[in-house]
Amino acid sequence: MLDSALLWDWASFAMRWFHIVTAIAWIGSSFYFIALDLGLRKVAHLPPGAAGEEWQVHGGGFYHIQKYLVAPERMPEHLTWFKWESYSTWLSGAGMLILVYWHRADLFLIDPAKVDLAPWQGMAISAGSLTIGWVVYDLACRSKLGHYPVAFMGLLLAALAAMAWGYTQVFTDRAAFLHLGAYTATIMTANVFLVIIPNQKIVVADLKAGRTPNPDYGRIAKLRSTHNNYLTLPVLFFMLSNHYPLSFAGHYNWGIATLVFLMGITIRHWFNSRHARKGAPYWTIPATILLFLACVWLSTLRDPVPEDEAAALPLSPTAARFAQAPGFEEVAEIVTANCAMCHAPEPGWEGFATAPRGLLLDTPEAVARAAEQVYIFAGLTDAMPPGAANFMEPAARAAIRDWFRAAEHPALAQN
Numbered sequence: 001m002l003d004s005a006l007l008w009d010w011a012s013f014a015m016r017w018f019h020i021v022t023a024i025a026w027i028g029s030s031f032y033f034i035a036l037d038l039g040l041r042k043v044a045h046l047p048p049g050a051a052g053e054e055w056q057v058h059g060g061g062f063y064h065i066q067k068y069l070v071a072p073e074r075m076p077e078h079l080t081w082f083k084w085e086s087y088s089t090w091l092s093g094a095g096m097l098i099l100v101y102w103h104r105a106d107l108f109l110i111d112p113a114k115v116d117l118a119p120w121q122g123m124a125i126s127a128g129s130l131t132i133g134w135v136v137y138d139l140a141c142r143s144k145l146g147h148y149p150v151a152f153m154g155l156l157l158a159a160l161a162a163m164a165w166g167y168t169q170v171f172t173d174r175a176a177f178l179h180l181g182a183y184t185a186t187i188m189t190a191n192v193f194l195v196i197i198p199n200q201k202i203v204v205a206d207l208k209a210g211r212t213p214n215p216d217y218g219r220i221a222k223l224r225s226t227h228n229n230y231l232t233l234p235v236l237f238f239m240l241s242n243h244y245p246l247s248f249a250g251h252y253n254w255g256i257a258t259l260v261f262l263m264g265i266t267i268r269h270w271f272n273s274r275h276a277r278k279g280a281p282y283w284t285i286p287a288t289i290l291l292f293l294a295c296v297w298l299s300t301l302r303d304p305v306p307e308d309e310a311a312a313l314p315l316s317p318t319a320a321r322f323a324q325a326p327g328f329e330e331v332a333e334i335v336t337a338n339c340a341m342c343h344a345p346e347p348g349w350e351g352f353a354t355a356p357r358g359l360l361l362d363t364p365e366a367v368a369r370a371a372e373q374v375y376i377f378a379g380l381t382d383a384m385p386p387g388a389a390n391f392m393e394p395a396a397r398a399a400i401r402d403w404f405r406a407a408e409h410p411a412l413a414q415n
Contacts, residue, residue, distance in 0.1 A: 052067055107370070129167075200217075343361035
């Protein structure tokens with residue numbers, strides 16, 4: 001039966017795969033060019049305007065690369081642009097945001113225990129924060145602050161910490177980390193789309209017209225590229241964080257996010273220094289380890305919502321529909337009996353410090369809120385419970401399927 005939940009889950013999977021492919025292409029080219037730029041050597045007999053050169057070997061051949069700080073004396077016949085890797089990554093990420101967090105805003109985006117929002121309000125905050133956040137960042141870059149890169153990075157870190165705190169006060173913990181990654185990725189792609197590429201096109205147009213390009217365009221593009229370089233690794237962390245609730249579901253998750261940005265700086269500083277042949281800044285290794293251990297420590301400072309308060313939270317209209325569907329009481333008993341050992345505020349299964357993916361299934365209300373996940377993981381497939389914990393009978397899985405479909409298609413259930 002090709003129902004909407006099944007098709008939507010496959011669509012999310014396809015978009016996630018596309019997002020990973022494009023992210024690999026973008027991050028790979030970004031890291032390569034940063035390493036290339038830092039490794040350029042100033043040698044004799046360089047062409048006029050060339051800042052340095054690099055010889056590289058790969059794939060059985062040798063490459064001779066020269067970089068011009070502004071532009072060569074004349075336009076080459078063939079010019080390769082690196083931009084679609086960035087654009088495709090952002091567009092596929094936006095697709096993921098819509099498919100997962102906007103489509104099921106009442107389940108994955110909104111947390112009534114924090115702010116009781118309607119789905120459209122949550123989506124408006126989601127889109128608005130990404131847009132307004134970019135505008136504020138861009139204006140700051142264009143101000144005099146843009147001439148002081150180190151001070152600007154410090155202010156940018158403070159702004160990202162504030163965004164992390166703000167997101168965790170409004171959205172579900174999982175959505176908060178996703179949006180922090182989306183905001184950071186929006187800065188990076190907008191830098192490419194609205195600043196770096198347009199500046200390069202101006203330089204190309206000047207060359208074609210026989211004018212001398214303004215070197216300030218290169219300085220501006222360099223500043224934005226540097227920001228992108230240091231923000232890349234935190235974005236990857238936030239992309240993966242939804243699989244690890246210890247990172248996003250704690251009381252001080254915004255603090256963990258801030259430390260992740262700092263780790264992005266220390267890790268990239270190590271590689272940047274090595275690529276620039278400035279030696280190995282060994283201090284970054286213990287600094288990164290200490291920052292990571294601080295993240296681990298912050299994850300232990302938990303302030304869980306008491307079970308009676310969690311059960312008292314109002315159900316969203318979608319969750320209420322599943323709670324009222326025929327067969328819900330039987331399914332709630334099946335799920336709590338088979339899944340609550342792991343999916344509880346304090347898991348009873350050895351080896352779990354928190355509920356996998358932060359998903360709670362210890363009360364009937366929790367089962368109703370996670371109806372689609374229960375249906376896909378335990379009804380349509382045998383993914384859950386896993387391995388040695390799997391004692392769920394086929395009849396129980398059939399009951400889950402019947403209940404979910406009755407809620408999704410009440411007219412069919414009555415016939």
